[in-house]
Amino acid sequence: MTRSRFRPPATGDAAALPAEAEGFLMAQAHIAQAHREAEALCAALPWLTTAQAEDLTRHYVSQRIDLTRQMLEATVRRAGELRREYEARYLELRGALLRRHAAWASCLLACAAGFGATVWTTAR
Secondary structure, eight states, X not given: OXXXXXXXXXXXXXXXXXXXXXHHHHHHHHHHHHHHHHHHHHHTOTTXXXXXXXXXXXXXXXXXXXXXXXXXXXXXXXXXXXXXXXXXXXXHHHHHHHHHHHHHHHHHHHHHHHHHHHHHHHHO
């Protein structure tokens, strides 16, 4: 991850700074892992010159970072879709529950009114 892609968190957002730091550290660990894998690949190819090994390492790390970025973007996109679906379903279920409660409350109120009318009529 290059320095130009770093965006500081908005002021006043206390939870953003630890999340940003965690993301940065995870990205650095991922890049280090990609470098280790590239170096292991180059070690398995002893006929490569130093320049070729460096070029292969740079290309491997670049491809690995691009692939990871694509996978993360797809995951974030899918998470957003699922969130919208779940929120829509939640609102639907919440509305149904509210309607049921209103119906039961109306029935209870009608029964109480009927009982009260019956008691009042018999008491007279």
